[in-house]
Amino acid sequence: MDDEQNLLLMKEFPTLIPQNKTFSTFDGYIVAGGEDYHVYIDLPNPPSVRGMVFFCPLNLRWFLDSCKSDLKEWESSGISLFEFLVRLQNLIAVGIQHGKLERCGGSLCLDNLVEKIHFYSKIIKEVENSQWKEEISIEGSSSGEFNEIQLRLNKKDAFDRVHTATVKFDSTTSNPIIRADLPSQVEMTVSKGMTASQFYETFVEAVDKLQDFWNVMDDIDADCWVIDPEQPKRKDTYRRIIIETNVSLYLNIDPFDPHKRPDVTFIGSERTVMPFRNSLQENLENWDSMGISIVHSLAKLLGLEELPRKITCEGGNMEGVEQGECSICLCLRLDDGQLPSEVCNNPFCALPFHATCLFLWLQSFPTSHQNFNRLYGECPNCNLAISCPIQS
The missing domain is CATH 3.10.110 (Ubiquitin Conjugating Enzyme)
Incomplete structure (x- = not known):
């Protein structure tokens, strides 16, 4: 000044x-x-x-x-x-x-004004004196309220990925709340009385433990045709990838052991999924992603030379053409981002449907019936048997 x-x-x-x-x-x-x-x-x-x-x-x-x-x-x-x-x-x-x-x-x-001033001025001084002061910033409340501040923590990892977290103080007497774009399995324990440097070090420790996990997810995003999530975040531990026309694979990666064989769920008609399921069963014991790309390991597991990459064409993305739009609402994604996950097993039909759309369709017919957590009825296109999960 x-x-x-x-x-x-x-x-x-x-x-x-x-x-x-x-x-x-x-x-x-x-x-x-x-x-x-x-x-x-x-x-x-x-x-x-x-x-x-x-x-x-x-x-x-x-x-x-x-x-x-x-x-x-x-x-x-x-x-x-x-x-x-x-x-x-x-x-x-x-x-x-x-x-x-x-x-x-x-x-x-x-x-409480004097108490708050003392509390927050202490935090501000801690930031100014911290060895991490370039990585910690003080900002007003995200809600725009006066008499509130929060800390923003910034960390660039060894692979130039930038991670941020916020520390919010609801009151001078309760434990602060730390939020970051990390998998839900990761717990960062913070408590009142911790210094700004301790908040930052807790965040950095969590980020450092997830480097292998993010490397694996980055490989999948770069070398596979990912259709869900549409815009992956660092906290997301799952991917849905295309492996063939109207056949996709749902992967769930363990953030603490990302090289372990992931949980796999196939999405597609029984006829189109069966060859991949058989290959998976035959190659389960041979899984090994250590030292090689997880994408290459997945391809070997499924009996493929390589996994397909995303195709684009002039005028836009071919995702809807290759993946298959829902045959009820004629859309690829619902407002909540849901993709078609139910497919008719009739090989001459094999049309995809959103689980929500199919459930509402089957629910409207008195001939449909429930068995455990699934609703059974007739395919909207070919009238042969089809089912979907019960929607809450």
Whole structure:
């Protein structure tokens, strides 16, 4: 923050005290509309208020929550702290004048504010002093609420994959919540009292343990025709891949032992799936992906020279043509991303269906019947027997 800005702040806001030499953290009072308001401010990029952390009494917070659009605009435009405070003074004065901001003193306005300021200022100082301060950033609440902050942790692994996590503090007394794009099987245990560096080290430890897993998933994504998930995330442990026209394979990879033979489920008509199922049974004992690509191992397991890669043609992707659209709704994907997973076993039909579409179709006929967790009836196309899982 330059000297001119510093002088302006000290002159116009003498009770707002800078807490460091860089004029990036302030604790004190601002006067607006004849009222004193205790505030705490932290600026990641002084003198700009972009990314600012701002704490204030509850009555002021409630009022500012109704002015979020103005505040967001000020913050995103990157105005200086001095200009922000001047605008804030005017906003508060208008709010008081029109009865939108009650004059409030005592415990209601200061409820937990001092405690929160102490708690969050401690976290901010920990980040500033951490050996990982370049990888840890402080940002406002994702919901845009005042009086809340969260930490964003960033880690680039040895393969240039970038991983992020957020640490949210619901209160000063409860355990923080850490969220990251990691498989659900991975547990990161955090507790109140942990430092910013400890949060980061916990995250890095989890990321480092998953390097082999992500290498395997990256190989599958690069060398196979993946149709589900449509846009894989680092947390996803499954893939559905095409192995032949209207035949696909559902794989589930163990994130802690990714070279182990994956769980495999075939999706397709019985006639088209049978050769692959037989090959799988014959080659189970020969599985070995250590030292070689898991894609190559899968191909050997299925009796193939190689697994097909995604085909594109002029004008777009051929996924719908090769995979087969649902013969009821005539779509490839439902709104929830579901792909056709049920296929008629009649070799002269072999049409695919979404499980949801087929269930609704069969449910509409009195001749359909349930046996355990499946509903049985007639194929919408050839009228021969077909079934699907019961949909909740």
